[in-house]
Amino acid sequence: VSLEDDIEAFGQIGRDGEGVTRLAWTAEIEAARAWLLQRLADLGLRASVDEAGNVLGRWESGRGTAILVGSHIDTVPHGGRFDGALGVLSALEAIRQLKQNGIRPSRPIWIAGFNDEEGALLRTSMLGSRAFVGGLDLADLREHGVAVAMAAAGFDLERLPEAKRIDQVGAYLELHIEQGHTLDERGIDIGVVTSIAGLVGLRARFTGETNHAGTTPMRSRRDALVGAARVVLALRNDARRRSDSTANVGSISAEPGAANAVPGRTVIEIDLRSSSRDHFVRLEPRARLLIAEIAAEERLDVDIELVQSKPPVELDPTLQSLIASAAEAEHASSIDIASGAGHDAMLIAPHVPAGMIFVPSRRGISHSPDEFTSPEHCLLGARVLARTLTALVTN
Amino acid sequence: VSLEDDIEAFGQIGRDGEGVTRLAWTAEIEAARAWLLQRLADLGLRASVDEAGNVLGRWESGRGTAILVGSHIDTVPHGGRFDGALGVLSALEAIRQLKQNGIRPSRPIWIAGFNDEEGALLRTSMLGSRAFVGGLDLADLREHGVAVAMAAAGFDLERLPEAKRIDQVGAYLELHIEQGHTLDERGIDIGVVTSIAGLVGLRARFTGETNHAGTTPMRSRRDALVGAARVVLALRNDARRRSDSTANVGSISAEPGAANAVPGRTVIEIDLRSSSRDHFVRLEPRARLLIAEIAAEERLDVDIELVQSKPPVELDPTLQSLIASAAEAEHASSIDIASGAGHDAMLIAPHVPAGMIFVPSRRGISHSPDEFTSPEHCLLGARVLARTLTALVTN
Numbered sequence: 001v002s003l004e005d006d007i008e009a010f011g012q013i014g015r016d017g018e019g020v021t022r023l024a025w026t027a028e029i030e031a032a033r034a035w036l037l038q039r040l041a042d043l044g045l046r047a048s049v050d051e052a053g054n055v056l057g058r059w060e061s062g063r064g065t066a067i068l069v070g071s072h073i074d075t076v077p078h079g080g081r082f083d084g085a086l087g088v089l090s091a092l093e094a095i096r097q098l099k100q101n102g103i104r105p106s107r108p109i110w111i112a113g114f115n116d117e118e119g120a121l122l123r124t125s126m127l128g129s130r131a132f133v134g135g136l137d138l139a140d141l142r143e144h145g146v147a148v149a150m151a152a153a154g155f156d157l158e159r160l161p162e163a164k165r166i167d168q169v170g171a172y173l174e175l176h177i178e179q180g181h182t183l184d185e186r187g188i189d190i191g192v193v194t195s196i197a198g199l200v201g202l203r204a205r206f207t208g209e210t211n212h213a214g215t216t217p218m219r220s221r222r223d224a225l226v227g228a229a230r231v232v233l234a235l236r237n238d239a240r241r242r243s244d245s246t247a248n249v250g251s252i253s254a255e256p257g258a259a260n261a262v263p264g265r266t267v268i269e270i271d272l273r274s275s276s277r278d279h280f281v282r283l284e285p286r287a288r289l290l291i292a293e294i295a296a297e298e299r300l301d302v303d304i305e306l307v308q309s310k311p312p313v314e315l316d317p318t319l320q321s322l323i324a325s326a327a328e329a330e331h332a333s334s335i336d337i338a339s340g341a342g343h344d345a346m347l348i349a350p351h352v353p354a355g356m357i358f359v360p361s362r363r364g365i366s367h368s369p370d371e372f373t374s375p376e377h378c379l380l381g382a383r384v385l386a387r388t389l390t391a392l393v394t395n
Numbered sequence: 396v397s398l399e400d401d402i403e404a405f406g407q408i409g410r411d412g413e414g415v416t417r418l419a420w421t422a423e424i425e426a427a428r429a430w431l432l433q434r435l436a437d438l439g440l441r442a443s444v445d446e447a448g449n450v451l452g453r454w455e456s457g458r459g460t461a462i463l464v465g466s467h468i469d470t471v472p473h474g475g476r477f478d479g480a481l482g483v484l485s486a487l488e489a490i491r492q493l494k495q496n497g498i499r500p501s502r503p504i505w506i507a508g509f510n511d512e513e514g515a516l517l518r519t520s521m522l523g524s525r526a527f528v529g530g531l532d533l534a535d536l537r538e539h540g541v542a543v544a545m546a547a548a549g550f551d552l553e554r555l556p557e558a559k560r561i562d563q564v565g566a567y568l569e570l571h572i573e574q575g576h577t578l579d580e581r582g583i584d585i586g587v588v589t590s591i592a593g594l595v596g597l598r599a600r601f602t603g604e605t606n607h608a609g610t611t612p613m614r615s616r617r618d619a620l621v622g623a624a625r626v627v628l629a630l631r632n633d634a635r636r637r638s639d640s641t642a643n644v645g646s647i648s649a650e651p652g653a654a655n656a657v658p659g660r661t662v663i664e665i666d667l668r669s670s671s672r673d674h675f676v677r678l679e680p681r682a683r684l685l686i687a688e689i690a691a692e693e694r695l696d697v698d699i700e701l702v703q704s705k706p707p708v709e710l711d712p713t714l715q716s717l718i719a720s721a722a723e724a725e726h727a728s729s730i731d732i733a734s735g736a737g738h739d740a741m742l743i744a745p746h747v748p749a750g751m752i753f754v755p756s757r758r759g760i761s762h763s764p765d766e767f768t769s770p771e772h773c774l775l776g777a778r779v780l781a782r783t784l785t786a787l788v789t790n
Contacts, residue, residue: 180610197609201654212761213643213666214592214735215575218635220759225644226631229624236621240613248608249620250654252647259596259645259664259702261762269654271608307654340609364615366607367656 001042003093003382004375010035010089011081019078019369024053024116024127025153032073036088036113043095045111052131052163053115053155059095062106065170065352067392069094069385070112072128072344076120080371082378086359087175088113090382097386098393105393107170114344122146129344133351134164171319171392172354174345175385177373181364182337189377190327190384191337191358192320196346197246197273198280198312204231204291207301210256210264224266225254227298234290235270245274245283246340269307275338280312313346319355319388326387332380341366357384396437398488398777399770405430405484406476414473414764419448419511419522420548427468431483431508438490440506447526447558448510448550454490457501460565460747462787464489464780465507467523467739471515475766477773481754482570483508485777492781493788500788502565509739517541524739528746529559566714566787567749569740570780572768576759577732584772585722585779586732586753587715591741592641592668593675593707599626599686602696605651605659619661620649622693629685630665640669640678641735664702670733675707708741714750714783721782727775736761752779 013035014021014028022028033055040047040057047057055073058066071087091111098105112132119125122144130136138160141147147157178184183191208222232249239247251269272283288304295302320336327334337358345354359381362372408430409416409423417423428450435442435452442452450468453461466482486506493500507527514520517539525531533555536542542552573579578586603617627644634642643666649658667678683699690697715731722729732753740749754776757767768776 178610179607180612181615182612199609210763211759212574212736213645214594214641214668214737215573215761216641216735216759217575217577217638218631218641220576223631223643225627225647229627232620232624233628236613236618243612246609246611246613248618248655248657250608250649250656250658251652252620252649254645254647257646259666260643261645262643263645271654273609340611341607342609364606364611366610368605 003089003379006039006089006092007081007086007378010085014075016078020075020081021077021079022073022075023077023121024074025121025149029053029074029115030153036073039092040111043092050163051155051159052128054128054132054163055113057111059105059109061104061108062393064107066108066110066168067389068110068112068169068172069389070114071174071176072114072117074116074118074120076118076367078369079367080369082177082371082373083179083366084117086177086373086378090175090378090385093382094386094389097383098390103390103394106395107393109389109393110169117344122149126342126344126347129347131160131163133166133347134161135347136160166348166351169352171352172345172348173319173385173388174343175357175359175381176343177361177366177371178358179341179361179364179366181361183358183360184362184364188335188360189332189380190334192323192327192334193315193339193356193358194320194336195275195315196313196339196343197275199308199310199342200272200283201307202270202272202284202287203305203307204268204270205303206266206295208264208298211262213260213262216262221262222299223262224300225263227295227300228252228266228268230294230298231268231291234294235287238290242279244276244338245279247272273340275312277312284309310342310346313349315345315349315355316353319353322388322391323355323357323384326384326391329387330380330383332384355388357381398484398774401484401487402476402481402773405480409470411473415470415476416472416474417468417470418472418516419469420516420544424448424469424510425548431468434487435506438487445558446550446554447523449523449527449558450508452506454500454504456499456503457788459502461503461505461563462784463505463507463564463567464784465509466569466571467509467512469511469513471513471762473764474762475764477572477766477768478574478761479512481572481768481773485570485773485780488777489781489784492778493785498785498789501790502788504784504788505564512739517544521739521742524742526555526558528561528742529556530742531555561743561746564747566747567740567743568714568780568783569738570752570754570776571738572756572761572766573753574736574756574759574761576756578753578755579757579759583730583755584727584775585729587718587722587729588710588734588751588753589715589731590670590710591708591734591738592670594703594705594737595667595678596702597665597667597679597682598700598702599663599665600698601661601690603659603693606657608655608657611657616657617694618657619695620658622690622695623647623661623663625689625693626663626686629689630682633685637674639671639733640674642667668735670707672707679704705737705741708744710740710744710750711748714748717783717786718750718752718779721779721786724782725775725778727779750783752776
């Protein structure tokens with residue numbers, strides 16, 4: 001058994017044309033759990049599924065809190081074979097290497113295959129790791145219809161609080177593809193993740209006046225789409241000024257939606273990120289001010305809703321050093337890098353020291369069947385993970 | 396019977412909450428036809444429905460070609476009581492006035508209640524008047540599924556060519572609400588329409604690259620929505636420079652449509668108008684150039700499709716003079732005005748001299764339950780129409 005074989009085998013589960021679809025609470029993720037339980041058992045670990053659908057594999061050895069290693073096993077619709085999966089499969093590879101090297105861990109090592117990091121089915125992102133740290137809002141999940149989906153898969157929403165096991169964990173390691181193209185473009189093997197960007201999600205609803213496109217003089221219009229278009233560009237231009245920040249408008253609608261009607265209503269979904277704590281706190285007020293100014297200039301009413309807010313997370317400096325040393329020992333090039341994407345580590349880092357290893361994503365493509373990391377980089381990443389883990393359990 | 400009564404009674408047909416919905420080939424338009432046939436018969440006209448669902452009322456008098464007077468009887472969904480309807484009902488009122496005045500027309504007067512000017516059901520705008528002038532493309536209608544809708548209403552698509560009766564018409568008069576707010580804002584009673592703006596409809600599809608909103612550096616993005624937003628603003632700014640032109644983007648979509656995905660694809664629907672023939676011919680090439688430049692700057696591919704192109708139409712100068720004189724005789728204020736909206740007159744004007752009378756729309760609102768023209772302005776418009784008609788049939 002090799003890491004490459006595992007990537008190939010696991011990528012067949014939920015295969016959907018060219019892509020992979022494993023959404024939480026579906027038959028595909030259940031098949032993924034079954035596969036992973038078997039692979040963990042083959043390695044001699046105690047394998048189980050928790051109340052949130054996370055797969056846990058326990059190498060109970062030594063004493064004290066466990067080192068948790070893993071990532072997530074779900075995907076977006078028509079996603080790739082590496083996002084999440086590689087973190088779990090490289091953890092299996094790391095365990096193989098430790099066993100081959102005759103390591104007897106001084107403390108337990110747990111492997112996690114988290115459920116529903118993407119939240120693609122019911123917009124419940126990071127449900128698995130959130131349950132693991134005891135951070136779920138059950139009332140909110142009930143509102144989102146999660147209970148029905150869970151029951152259909154044989155799970156009970158009311159038992160989710162029992163999945164909290166963070167108290168038995170002393171540190172967390174997660175390997176992940178970069179999902180950006182910094183490593184790939186610069187030809188770097190390993191990213192030592194320093195932080196995970198904070199995220200502010202906003203929804204802005206502009207209201208102007210629907211009018212006839214041919215009879216309303218240009219100066220008399222209150223065009224909601226024009227206001228939204230100005231916001232799209234202003235947010236883009238603002239984010240371009242800072243290397244630690246991004247801004248995206250990913251969704252837009254204009255009503256009534258006829259070519260010959262001046263749009264009276266437009267809704268946009270905004271995604272703002274920053275890895276800087278100082279700048280993060282300014283994201284929401286700056287965006288609100290900018291939107292309000294443009295709306296006033298275009299004589300539009302605007303309603304701005306905060307959809308989500310996750311502050312940036314700093315990863316543990318000691319773990320960063322261990323990862324960098326492990327990369328050096330493997331003769332791998334490495335750089336410090338901030339993660340623009342959210343990860344399960346984001347939930348765990350506030351509770352215990354957490355470290356993340358990035359491997360290159362070809363052309364930065366992710367959430368796509370074209371997602372790709374070379375077998376060499378996958379294996380190199382797993383070896384860096386194994387060395388870091390070894391350092392943590394042999395002191 | 397008064398014009399005000401007719402507006403009230405006709406507005407009940409297809410009443411839908413606060414608005415009015417009479418789409419072609421539905422039970423509501425059939426009810427409107429039945430009502431109108433009865434009213435025409437009451438006036439002593441020979442009333443019939445043609446092969447395109449237009450209602451025709453013939454006052455066969457004198458000799459030569461007929462003066463056609465009318466507008467359309469269909470509406471947009473949840474439309475108002477005045478758009479189209481007022482032109483037909485004021486024609487009834489004009490006939491009443493001619494009869495009261497003992498006029499014996501020197502030539503026939505026909506009233507038209509055109510079907511499907513809005514084209515709201517199947518995007519077949521001006522089907523009725525187009526059939527009347529023999530300008531339909533049957534193959535195109537077959538593709539749009541019109542045959543089935545027509546058959547269900549008891550009509551036969553293959554017989555549409557028989558509705559061509561323009562050869563028996565010598566001139567056309569249409570009264571319509573302005574659907575803009577020039578008359579209302581300036582306190583003018585009557586608009587003497589000089590021209591109907593030409594219209595270019597374009598659909599632009601931008602293709603960039605879908606990427607993760609958090610991990611793709613701002614400078615590396617190929618954001619299709621950013622390109623589209625720049626086009627929305629550039630077209631608006633361009634149109635603002637000319638008083639005879641408008642530009643509108645009424646529809647937009649971004650894919651994949653998730654807040655955390657940089658949009659790889661965006662489609663916009665563009666509506667460009669100009670009442671100037673010189674400028675009209677530049678609308679499409681200018682827009683194509685502007686879109687191509689922005690797409691190149693944003694590193695996007697773009698496909699631009701011409702959806703429709705209708706050149707501007709000049710209305711007949713003699714009829715304009717007659718309408719202006721009629722307004723003066725009624726002690727009504729009047730101005731020359733270009734129509735930004737399309738009308739049945741647009742189809743008829745290339746065949747015979749055509750004239751249009753605008754009455755004020757409160758706040759310019761149209762295609763809405765809030766559409767309103769005062770009873771006084773409705774009646775004044777009908778009197779100007781009656782005077783103009785009298786001048787045409789008493790020479």
